[in-house]
Amino acid sequence: MSRGIVGSRAGRATIASPLHKDVFDLQTGECYTRPGELHLPTWWVREDEGVIFVAPRPVLVAASHGTADPAGQRAVAGLVDAVRAARPELVVEPSFVDVQEPDVTRTLAGLPDEVGARIVPLLLSAGFHVHVDLQQTRQATQRPVTVSGALGPDRRLAQLLHRRLLEAGFDAESTDRVVLGAAGSTDASAVRDCRLTAAYLAELVQRPVTAAFLAHAEPGLAAAVQQVRAEGSGRVFVATYLLAPGFFAGRAAAAGADVTTEPLLTADGPVPPELVEIVGELYDGRD
Template identity: 65%
Template sequence: MNTTSAILDSSAPPTVWTPVCRRSDLEPGWGEAALVGGQQVAVFLLPDGRIAAVSNADPATGACVMSRGIVGSRGDRATIASPLHKDVFDLETGECYTKPGALSLPVWRVRETDGSISVAPARALVAASHGTSDLDGRRAVAALVDAVRAARGELTVADAHVDVQQPDVPSVLAGLPPESSATIVPLLLSTGYHVHVDLAEAAGDSDREVTVTRALGPDQRLVTVLARRLREAGLRTDDAVVLAAAGSSDERAVEDCRITGEMLSAELGRPVTTSFISAAQPRVADAVADVRASTRGRVVVSTYLLAPGYFADLAARAGADVTTAPLLTADPPVPPELVQIVVDRYDRPTDVVP
């Protein structure tokens, strides 16, 4: 069996994929329209041999004309321009270049097997946070999900929770349209028990195609936000920094946090002591006390938590001179780095947890 890569290529249950044409039916740079489950899909053979599929409906008017659009490019990105208003869309993400944020074009997945082209609806993005009873924490995480939804208007973006809050992940997966597959993006900072067990089990128990990506961290963009929070808190040149992470009984998650501490140290150009609020050692209060004994400056805790809540309160009571805000706060704006990480986890198949 010969499988050729396309713009969006994924394995899926046979009921998800619909054959629409053969490669030999397509001409480079031109589109063909197909009817799939009552929806018109425009299929394109690109000059480099890849195949793309998008909704045939023009986002501005609803007219089914995109198969007659103009195939082009912006840098290394393949694009399609509407034949009506010349709005230009990215063929991989559906983003509108001419009216960013105002329009988006639904993208379909493409699979080619032995010259036969099949398409499937785009995957839903399920943003799965831990959950919290803290109202500021809830608002902060909800704002992040809303920002992801705004950034990728062509996607179904649903929020779900591993614990404390509802809806939980299984119920969100069950409520998606029957034909939809899903990618769960953990709104967690390390890939530990919740990812490898809770979310993996939810994916495995679902009757649809579901993948789970790795967590948001480690990632240099998180380090950028941590450094920003330290500057906002008034970091001085002689301050000693202690990174306060949630902690986990899963050594993989603990190691992720230690890596983030090393990355933050490199970013700041000074030592950073990684500590944990629960489950792992050293605990934050102990790390603060140890660092204080060996420094003449202040001790500053860098709060490596996604949002306000009980753990953030514990970090603030660990005895440091200054404690930063977590990555997200209840007040806008949402750090754009976090939005981009979530989108990247969804877009990149290499980020999927086995």
Template identity: 55%
Template sequence: MTRAAALVAASHGTSSAHGQAAVAALVDAVRSAAPGLAVEDAFVDVQQPDVASVLGRLGAGHDPVVVPLLLSAGYHVHVDLAREIGEAPGAPVLGAALGPDDRLVDVLATRLAEAGLRGDDRVVLAAAGSSDVGAVQDCRVVGRRLAARLGRPVAVGFLSAARPSVAEAVSRTRATHPVSRVVVSSYLLAPGYFHDLSVASGGDVTTGPLLRADAAPPASLVQLVLDRYGEAALSRAA
């Protein structure tokens, strides 16, 4: 029996209505871009349905690929999603996290331009943070790529678990460059609790997150999700 292809878009989940709308718009755009592919929403936390429920509903009649709509591969990818996939019926596979990827860097640069980045501004990249060393390193990789893209230094701070905190990175940057504005670049997928924390971290300006509730998702991010699906589907076939 031929099983139908399915992409399970697994986001973190949020209680923010704006964040929910922004992520839903991304998933809808992925669905529209791949009309022959079943695209299902699922959530790691906060919202429903969870990934296990979606995989159970798809059952053995589908070949699901779970694509984490997460910017780095931390605990949620290595533990939560890996466990749910291991316990699911059939043979679902887990795709890679969205980052690091130069398309994310391009959107970060766009958000900085929208925020009015000036030539003498200093930039702090605000990442969610993780207890996973690899996830933290992924965020630092994005910081280095953004610095290369902008042609200026980019400090990296974290909103939880890792150091320095965004507030510490902002304070250090301001201490060494007292006449410059400090612009916080929000390396977060969508509006919500962590973006609110980034706004409250002491920067002079904070960019919007990668996805906005009041605008269509960047086409490059839609393609990034589809590419993560394609990579994982190929690994299954190999």
């Protein structure tokens, strides 16, 4: 926790660093003495006999699943970098619930003692990792830690899926058919969330969208592709509802569709602003 002297400037409360003489706006964190160079990461303040104590904002721990696929690793790292760029007042640390290191426990252990954390799962649905793994990690630590909800369901993700379909050649005027290809989960609420995302996407493509899964839930993606193909003419598109390239994306591509879209993140493409916005909102308190 930093310690400074309370003051005011143009009617706004300020805090001054006794050591460096820099003056910060308490509400925005902007630095008056070195604008654009310094920023005060403030979360809450406490006044004691004219002295204001400022606690740092919780660290944003971006917890993705993890993958052995280098393209998937680059894609997720790009999202973390984009969140850092969009929220320069925050400390953003990557971590993983499986496959890669550091795991969330190690990331939390490496933070300064006085700093809290807000874990934002970079997962599309709130299944076992969100409801069990990360909650157990939160309960096991001595520091103040909260866990946000998952990235989805969110209509902006459906808009991103729609954009991926258009990039892949989907024709709204044709008889093209769409299957949503999701990872799947043993958690019934996560499966419902995927079906809700399929409903959001159906509104955008103006035709039915079947939610199908690569593991743990039914219908399986390959079976759903076959069923949709048997029901009518036109190409069958799989809208890949996966965050990044990796094992499941490879399985989605092999499910027998005429066209399979890229995941929401690609290894070397631009990071979709929708994902950056959602991560920021989850950090700010949308559970």
